[in-house]
Amino acid sequence: MLNLQGIRDMFAFWRPKKPPVPFAVQFKKFEMILTRNNAILELMADMGDKLSGEYVFDGQYIISACERLGDLVFKLISDLSVLTQRKNVDLFLAFESIQHQIEEELAGRHSFPNASLTMPLEDLNRDVSEEAGNKLAHLGDVRNLLGLPTPDGFVITSKAFFDFMAHNDVTRRVEEGLARLDQGALSGSEADEGALDALSRDIRTRILEGEVPRPVAQQIAAMLDVLASRHGRATLFAVRSSAWGEDAEFSFAGQYESVLGVPAVKVLEAYKRVLAGAYSPEVWRYRLHRNYKENETAMAVGCQAMVEAEVSGALYTYAPLAREEDAMVISATWGLGAPVVDGTAETDTYFIDRTPSHAVRSAEIAHKPLRLTALAGGGTGQAEVEPALRDAPCLSPARIQRLAQTAMTIERFYKRPQDVEWSFDAQDVLYILQARPLNMQPRQALSCPDPSMSVVDATRNAEVIFSGRGTVVQHGVAVGKVFVARNDADLAHFPNGAILVTHHTSPRFSRVMRSAQGIITDVGSATGHMSALAREYRVPAVVNTGVATSLLKTGDEITLDTTQNAVFRGAVQELCRFELTSEESFEESAEFRLLRRLLKRIVPLNLVDPHSEQFKASACRTFHDITRWIHEKAVEELIEVSERHWHRSGATQRRLTSAQPLGLMVIDLDSGPVPSPEDRAVSQEELGSVPLCALLDGLNQSGMWSTEPMSVDLGSFMSSFTRTFSSASAAPGKIGRNLAVVSHEYMNLHLRLGYHFNIIDAYIGERVNDNYIYFRFLGGVTDFMRRSRRARCIALILERLDFRVEVHGDLVVGRIKKLPPDRMREKMLVLGGLIGYTRQLDVCLREDEDIDLHAEEFLKRITPLLEVRND
């Protein structure tokens, strides 16, 4: 590490020299970046809040917010360019591209390639429901956002539908035919009914005999080729409707056509059959009766590889039976699932608890002599079920569990009860074929006549664990068991459907977003990265409660209701039901959808891990990515600048007179030039730097400096280390003195004590979002095993104090951010103590067991100090 640094510095000498920018100027720029970064995060959060359902906003708001945001991000990039003295071309290009997409959306043009005639499933999500139709757009979310397997495939878009209809002159005929019918068809007179039937026949014939426009046919062929290359030429397809409005405000359940077991050569034919299905007399009447405008009819068509289903069926996340409260129901049969949905086959029926562990309440096993199967040459046919399986349950307990968990993942996301069609194949992969909202009347879900009254009663009787604390970042209701995560490693054990309770927020929680019911944290802000993630995944979340980890423990059953911002003991199912059945037409409004699409270009964070290769300017796909990248680079830059160029930075150094021989030179950015050499000493009392003072307090008050670590076996050897670094020791490098660059809120400290080398870069101000501490420890002299034990000991201590920690050999890096200033000062105090304590630690870590022992010892000694301060 140090060697590398030394080499880098050597080469730096040969680089063409730019005139150095005074450090004070760079630091000002850095502060400006923090300020703007904060403003951007807040504006993004503000816009995201508008989707939460709590605010009333209009189109004008959307336009002006986008303008402000674009302006801020542009200026932020410019700030970074000044700070780093680089042009940041990649960053500006990324910005231009995002900005262009936003302008297109605002102008009413989907920036998604809206001329596409086909789109692969991996590109689909709810924001392209106009192109892909509702069914496939939802399936896109299920696959791409929730990460659940769906059959591979593509959609033939509504654009292709319009092209087909125009190409074959059907559009005009539909319009003319309807004009002739006028409103007569709605009167229900027999003559009119007959006329609609005749029109329907005519239109369907024209569609079935029509020609698929060449560009559409070509694109379909190209998509089929891709699928054939993945799954083989013999792949059969399911060709299904995905119309506008289908599965949304109108269910059209089962009224549109699906064609199963279609070989590639017959996909065009099946496509026309599905299009024609949109004009059957039944479905047409259904539309007319619901005042569905004819120009709102658009039939996108999904084409997906057939699953070689071992067992299939449907699952309702809310059983539509009053006697089965809070249960879901699964219907299942051998083979393909069509007979289950049509109601043409005997099925096994399972009632299951909605709540984990999803216990099976009842299982009714039917006699199932036949199964539907895709035929090799195309189409489907009945086959006999093996005698042994005919009366056997077609779902194992393990599969029931998986189904239940998967369905609840989907329901949590859509915040509506779901009707899920699924299949297990022979490889035990669970495929989601379709997921649509289950239309439930509020009364169906509630035995009580007035849902709002029952909610009022239920919450009045429940014990409130805490309420009115912290900031709501995503609205909703979560009922489940608490899982307290102390560190990143704990997340690996996060149970599906639990409520995540943590001390701090972290973008690393993205890994549990899909399975979390809710999130409650002690600290954190609404503008943080995690909050954006919670909104993206619609996970009800409250941050900065201050008390979550102290009042809640793993396994507690609780109900979080963000509308009241309260946490209740136990499961208040009434709240959950009220939420699942409440009317929410807001989410169907054009403004809501526009803002959502815009936020897609703004909020998602793709650059999560600074150590990943993808953490680069050209990989920025959203404004959030740009902001995150700049923040990281700005901190890096400042550390680097002070590390390498302090000697020509123009700031005046003063020597700290302290109780411990630290040999610390201080550059105070807030103070002017120091006139005479006599003034070049500064005492701790004269320092205005919050982080440095807290650190020195920790060194002094902990008494760790003078404390001999337990059982020093090389006592005489150690005594030499109580002096500061001398040129004879350790690795080469030019840091002959210890250095701190400070301002009131900032400290960049390079401290070598004995053979240990500490770097701390910290910012502690009033704005929680700006606050961070970066701590790096590297030490030596004893054998490698002992050094790495010391590193692990420090890591353990830091983790217990909520730092995010990395250990590489004997290098320890700890990071913490976004805590209120008093908490940040506390962390600095601890670091002060830690620096003192660990000076000699490696010599006494003879066994691995000593690691825990010493970590405990340190925490025992430091804790009283914190408690005193907290009083």
Place this chain on the structure above:
Amino acid sequence: MTDDSKPGGKTRILILDDEPIVCKRLKPAFQKAGYEVEAFTDSASALSRVEETRFDIVITDLKMEGVDGMRFLTRVKELSPDTGVVVITGFATLDTAKESFRKGAFDFVAKPFKLSDILDTVRRIEEKQRQDKGLRAG
């Protein structure tokens, strides 16, 4: 203009905003809270409705296509001085706020706003209307 206000004791609210989403959000929220609500996106229909019947509370945007919200406010107050008017606008300036107060608006709420804020405002109007009635009766 007939005075058929408060059938069954419900407070009657008229909402006028040319952006449908505002009406879509406000109408069910007030209905859930127990109010009787009519919502309009064009000022002509809203005007003819207030000519016909009296509302306890009117919530109106200021800048709309067609009719100026300020004129709508003025007309409402002419027809029914007791009606409490809440002005909602995205172009909140001190001057427009002052003018709407001078023309008799009860409160001025800048968009975007929280549902709970506007519900609170309406409850305050009701409170004041009850007090005024009490005074008149006394």
